[in-house]
Amino acid sequence: MNAWSLSPLLAFFINSALGILVVSKDWKSPVNRAFGFLVVVFSVWTFSEFMLRISDVSGARTWATIQYAGIIFIPPAFYYFAVVFTGTRLKSRIWTRFTWVLVGVSTGLLLSLGTSLFIARMIPYLDSYRADFGPIYNFFCNRPRLWQTPTSKYIPLNVLSLC
Secondary structure (H helix, E strand, O other): OOHHHHHHHHHHHHHHHHHHHHHHHOOOOHHHHHHHHHHHHHHHHHHHHHHHHHOOHHHHHHHHHHHHHHHHOHHHHHHHHHHHHHOOOOOOHHHHHHHHHHHHHHHHHHHOOOOOOOEEEEEEEOOEEEEEEOHHHHHHOOOOOOOOOOOHHHOOHHHOOOO
């Protein structure tokens, strides 16, 4: 284990402490609960990243799967927090459909995590392992540059997304 491995653990403790602090102030508040849900998703991501960095190849696949289970739900969790925080009501059919599409896509990706369509295999990377991805991962992460902006051609693709 090295300092590179400890940074996600530090992020996990900070995320967890912040979530506990906010939710404990008023756990009945919808905004605090939505923020707590967002923090839980971030905490799953950061803790599993720490465990991935210190695992051997057999445990790395498990922790990569758990990590992406957290990452997949960041967009719906953030969207839910934004809707609750701003007090927006989903009166419009378009926004209600968007919500269900977002949750449906996330659930579909979650169900594909256990297959080689999402994570094909684990490959050595620095002192740990990283996932070598299958074809469904390209849908999850904008590798085909579906959302290219004028500045994105100057920025590496992995900086523009969670990947």
